[in-house]
Amino acid sequence: MPSSSNAEIFRWHRYSxxxxxxxAAVQAxxxxxxxxxxxxxxxxxxxxxxxxxxxxxxxxxxADADWSAxxxxxxxxxxxxxxxxxxxxxxxxxxxxxxxxxxxGQIHPIPAEKGPEAAAADYTRTLSGIEQFDLVLLGLGEDGxxxxxxxxxxxxxxxxxxxxxxxxDAPKPPAERVSxxxxxxxxxxxxxxxxxxxSKRQAxxxxxxxxxxxxxxxxxxGGADIYLEAGLLGGxxx
Ligand code: 6PG
Numbered sequence: 001m002p003s004s005s006n007a008e009i010f011r012w013h014r015y016s017x018x019x020x021x022x023x024a025a026v027q028a029x030x031x032x033x034x035x036x037x038x039x040x041x042x043x044x045x046x047x048x049x050x051x052x053x054x055x056x057x058x059x060x061x062x063a064d065a066d067w068s069a070x071x072x073x074x075x076x077x078x079x080x081x082x083x084x085x086x087x088x089x090x091x092x093x094x095x096x097x098x099x100x101x102x103x104x105g106q107i108h109p110i111p112a113e114k115g116p117e118a119a120a121a122d123y124t125r126t127l128s129g130i131e132q133f134d135l136v137l138l139g140l141g142e143d144g145x146x147x148x149x150x151x152x153x154x155x156x157x158x159x160x161x162x163x164x165x166x167x168x169d170a171p172k173p174p175a176e177r178v179s180x181x182x183x184x185x186x187x188x189x190x191x192x193x194x195x196x197x198x199s200k201r202q203a204x205x206x207x208x209x210x211x212x213x214x215x216x217x218x219x220x221x222g223g224a225d226i227y228l229e230a231g232l233l234g235g236x237x238x
Contacts, residue, residue: 009219022056036069045073046185047092050088057092057096058096065100071130073108075179076180078176087112124162132187138192138193140193142203145213148179156182167179185218186221190220195227204232
């Protein structure tokens with residue numbers, strides 16, 4: 001059973017199938033956008049990398065949205081050339097962003113091709129004008145990492161942490177990355193983790209047992225929602 005503080009911060013949403021989880025995520029993204037745009041005229045969203053969000057991004061192509069009010073950021077990026085097939089920004093562009101009318105100046109890729117330190121410094125400046133994201137999407141790695149915050153490395157979960165961190169020696173290739181800090185990722189009105197795949201079972205178990213995995217360092221004031229494939233919960237856990 002999760003610890004009491006764990007249960008207060010993390011809300012676990014179980015879905016019988018990956019398709020149901022993806023549909024729920026698309027709905028949540030659209031709801032967050034409509035709310036932000038009606039209240040503030042803009043929607044600032046941070047995209048997750050990896051493979052889990054791919055079909056969600058593809059489904060977002062056909063969303064009925066006021067794209068002119070959307071501002072896109074990235075939770076992390078691999079230090080690869082801009083058009084490298086393994087770039088998170090390229091995955092998002094091919095599956096979604098190249099197919100909708102978000103003004104190009106409102107899509108803010110992490111300039112990770114500059115290398116970890118230079119890109120982290122640049123992106124920290126880019127984010128300086130954004131106090132709170134409206135929505136942050138995150139994945140979960142097999143070892144409990146999220147974005148490019150890996151076990152044994154500084155998650156940047158103190159108020160003085162820079163918004164973007166240079167990452168070296170990442171256990172998930174490539175070794176050099178840039179990641180938003182845990183503190184910056186948690187400065188959001190809504191945070192949704194997207195967790196599918198048998199390989200995530202142990203990380204989910206550790207998380208729910210209150211272990212200090214990097215994902216657990218993302219503690220937004222309003223708590224975080226974890227969209228989870230129900231099969232990843234062992235036994236008949238509540
Ligand atoms: C990355 C991602 C990373 C990812 C998890 C889950 O750049 O690799 O940002 O944090 O979200 O590793 O990856 P999958 O979705 O591919 O399982």
